[in-house]
Amino acid sequence: MIRPHRLLLTALAAALVWPSGSEASPAGSAVVQEILDGRELYIERRQAQVQERAFTPELVRTQKSRGQLGFAGGAAGRLNRFTQLRLGSTCFLLSSGQILVSGQQNGCTRSSRLSTRGTNYVITLLDGGEQEITVLEGSVELQPLANGRPLPGAPILVAGGTRVRLSSQGALLGQRPLTADDYAAILRGPLFEGFTAPLPGMAALEAFVQRRFPGVSAAPPRPSLSRDPLVETINRYRAQAGRPALQSLPADLAARNAAYLAPVLEGLLVSRDCDHDRSRWGEFQNRMAASGPLMPTSEVIACPMPAAAWNPEVIVSRWMGSPFHTQILINRPKAQAIDCVRLERSGRAVAICTLWSPLPR
Structure with a gap:
């Protein structure tokens, strides 16, 4: 070189x-x-x-x-x-x-x-x-x-x-x-994968690609948002504990959350582990804190499992059986919103729920 x-x-x-x-x-x-x-x-x-x-x-x-x-x-x-x-x-x-x-x-x-x-x-x-x-x-x-x-x-x-x-x-x-x-x-390469900060010319790029190659998307497919029923189940436990329901994220923040989680969830399915690179989580928190008005403050993971065994009631009940997860989901008074993202590949599924709080004043 x-x-x-x-x-x-x-x-x-x-x-x-x-x-x-x-x-x-x-x-x-x-x-x-x-x-x-x-x-x-x-x-x-x-x-x-x-x-x-x-x-x-x-x-x-x-x-x-x-x-x-x-x-x-x-x-x-x-x-x-x-x-x-x-x-x-x-x-x-x-x-x-x-x-x-x-x-x-x-x-x-x-x-x-x-x-x-x-x-x-x-x-x-x-x-x-x-x-x-x-x-x-x-x-x-x-x-x-x-x-x-x-x-x-x-x-x-x-x-x-x-x-x-x-x-x-x-x-x-x-x-x-x-x-x-x-x-x-x-x-689908390194100039797009994992980025959440917007590109000013993205709309023009999407339109150009669709005109030439309708089968190619300028916006790579994201995991599906599983606001229901995981969030519904979490909010039912919160109501039983006298806590207010967690709100859904605004659409723009939900899109950025899904973009952040896409490679994280892919990595979990590949590794079959239940942990991921915490530095990526810290970077995402910093980016969101810089743009406001909400930032992600906690996350919980539904570990990789056979998709046929996916059961939100069982997943949330396991979280509630853990003092650490209960603290995150129930006992943090500043938590205001939640977004859960689920990914399924080759018969296996995984999900992560992020909890969001207002920026400190």
């Missing part, structure tokens, strides 16, 4: 994105909106937190984690694992890895500059210095570069549904239309 020298990248970035005399400003900033798979997202050398802001010309990078940035202009960028970019006033400079851009945000690499008025596209840097630009929807104006300087000729307009490959020196190596399998792989 080619690894450009740091000084070369810094000089290239300055030539591409920083006019003389420019300083760090909100116009060249990005806020961390989401971190997945641990906490290995960094701004320069410091470990970043959700809602922390990076400014031009700071370096943002991931290791084994993925993350989403919200750019100052309203666009969003999702960074895959082992991705590195430097912020600039007119575009970011991607030096390794892969990024999905949704909205009006220009991107640069050593061999290209991408200009857009708002679209969904992916830049992937490959071994050997080559790169792929995948335009999922809309269009992108592609200016090939060699050592940071435009190559002769007019920019290339890349339409939605097209993938282009460039050499390390900006030469066009080929282009082809995206297939249904290409879209399915991207939409």
Whole structure:
């Protein structure tokens, strides 16, 4: 893998994105909106937190984690694992890895500059210095570069549904239309799986994909919400204990809860265990706390079992036989809402109920 020298990248970035005399400003900033798979997202050398802001010309990078940035202009960028970019006033400079851009945000690499008025596209840097630009929807104006300087000729307009490959020196190596399998792989891959922070161009992407490939969904299938009868059974026990009924989550929070729980439940079914990565739960709590007005404060798990044996009455009665679960479901006065999500695969089922409370004032 080619690894450009740091000084070369810094000089290239300055030539591409920083006019003389420019300083760090909100116009060249990005806020961390989401971190997945641990906490290995960094701004320069410091470990970043959700809602922390990076400014031009700071370096943002991931290791084994993925993350989403919200750019100052309203666009969003999702960074895959082992991705590195430097912020600039007119575009970011991607030096390794892969990024999905949704909205009006220009991107640069050593061999290209991408200009857009708002679209969904992916830049992937490959071994050997080559790169792929995948335009999922809309269009992108592609200016090939060699050592940071435009190559002769007019920019290339890349339409939605097209993938282009460039050499390390900006030469066009080929282009082809995206297939249904290409879209399915991207939409179910690491740039979408597990993310709950919204993409500004998601509605346009969904409409574009449905027109071309009606069998491919831009919104990956989620587990079914099992508000009934698990929630009904829990609320009956709460009434017997003199506690108010837990309310259903608003639709937007229920959708984000289902998106968070989808990979968690998949993991439980695969492992056949009854525990999961607590760091993912902590990250979800932090994201929800940053957006309000409710945040998830507790969760209970209906462990994997044969789907034919699924019985909400038995599940809840077992929870009530545990002092720990009783404390969560009955005796926490701040709990206000609940959302239960159930997933069934290959004859086995599992569910998690999350309890939500108002944010502290």
